[in-house]
Amino acid sequence: MSAVPFEKPPTAQEAVLAELRRMLVTGELAPGSPVRQEALAERLGVSRVPLREALKVLEGEGQVVYAAHRGYVVAELSVDDLVEVYRLRELLETEAVRRAVEQLTDDDVAALQAAASEVDVADRTGDVALITAANRRFHFLLFDLAGMPRLTRTLRQLWDATDVYRSVYFAERANRDRIHDEHLALVDALARRDAGAAVAAQDAHRAHSVAAVTAALEARG
Amino acid sequence: MSAVPFEKPPTAQEAVLAELRRMLVTGELAPGSPVRQEALAERLGVSRVPLREALKVLEGEGQVVYAAHRGYVVAELSVDDLVEVYRLRELLETEAVRRAVEQLTDDDVAALQAAASEVDVADRTGDVALITAANRRFHFLLFDLAGMPRLTRTLRQLWDATDVYRSVYFAERANRDRIHDEHLALVDALARRDAGAAVAAQDAHRAHSVAAVTAALEARG
DNA sequence: CTGGTGAATATTGGATCCAATCTGCTACGG
C-alpha cells in the first residue's frame, strides 16, 4: 500500500474547474467569448452537468458572467475594473502583511525565502505559466501567515480575476528581472519584521504590475 | 399587453438561490446542519439539479462548505471568523465611504436620507426581517455610490456571511433605537462631505454590532 | 467488551433525455 501523496481528482466538477481555471489563465478561454457548454463538455470528456457546476463557481468569483437562457461569457475587464482590483488588493494585502509580520516565526521567513527561490527557478525555465504559479505560491504563503482565511479567499478571487492579464506582465523579460529584486526586498523586510518596509515593497511590486497591464490593455483598446 | 413590472422567476436555480438565502437568514437552515439535497429539492418543488447549482454559488460565497461525496453543510462562524469579517468590512467600507464622498451629489444625499427613513418605517413594524433588509438597502446604497462594483460585491458577501448572526442584534430593542441615531449621524456627515466623520460613524455602528454579536455567540458556546 | 470487517442503505455525482428559450434566417407586407 504505497501511501504516496499522489494527486487525484475526486470528482469531475473539481477536475473541470481546475481545467477551466487553466484555460482562463492561458487565454484559451478568451475574455468576452461565450462558453458553449456542449462543445466544451465534450472536449473535457464529461457531460454538461459537472461543467455547469464548475461554471457556477466561476460565476460566483466573477470570472464568468451569466445570463439566464443565454449562458456564460468569459468576463472582460475594463481598465477601470483592473484599477479597482489593484486598489482592493492594496487594501487587503497591506492588512495581510501587517498581520503576518506580527506573528512571523523564523521558520516562516525561511519558507518564504525558499518560495522566493522557487520563483527564480521557474524564471530560469522561461515558462510563463510556471513563473505565474510560483509567484502566486510565494505571495499566498505570506498572505496565509496572516491567519485570516476569508482575507486569503478574497485575495485569491482578486488574483484570479486578473490572472489572464498578468500573464502579459510576466511575458516581459525586464519585468521578470525586477521581480527577483522586489521579492528579495520583501523577504528582507519581513526578516527584519519591518511591516512598513514590507508594505512598501508590495506596493511597488503592484504598482509596476498595474502600470504594465493597463498599458497593455489600453494598447489593444 | 400590460407591461406591468411584475416579478417573475426566470429560472428555477435563481428562485432556489433566493429561497436558500432567505432560509439562511432566518436560520431555517441552521449553521452546522447538513444539506439533504433530495428532501430540500422536494420541499422547493424542483429537482436536485437547480438546487445543486444554487448551492455552488453559496459555496463560492462561503455560505456553505462542500466536501466531495459528503455534500454541503451550512457554514458555521467562530468568533474569530466573525471578528475577521468585521475587520475586512472596516477596511473595505472605509474605502467605499471615502470614494462615495468624493462624488456625492445632493440627490444622492436625499436618496440616502430617504433610505434611512425607510429603516425607521421598518423599525416601527417590529419585523426583524424587514428591518434587516431596509438597513441593508441603506448601507449598500451608500456603498454603490463609490462606483466600485467589485468592492460592493465583496462587501455583499461579507454581509451575507454574518446575516444570521446579525439578526440577534436587531432583535434587541435598545440596538434598534441606537441605529436610528447612528444612521442620522452618518447621513449628516455625508451631507457635509465630511469623510472622516462618516467613517467614524460607520466604525461606531460596526463596533456596536460586533460587540453584541460576539457576546451572543460566546454565550451559547 | 473492543475492534474491525462486511454487507445493506442512504446520499451524492454524473449522464442522458426532454422542455423551454433564444437566435438567425426567410418570407411577406408596406
Next chain:
DNA sequence: CCGTAGCAGATTGGATCCAATATTCACCAG
C-alpha cells in the same frame, strides 16, 4: 428597400435515471 412576423435550428434549463461513494449497522474474531 426596409421592417417585421414567424418558422427552424441551436443552446440552455431541468428532470429522471443510473453509478459511485460514504455511512450505518450487524456480525464475528480476539
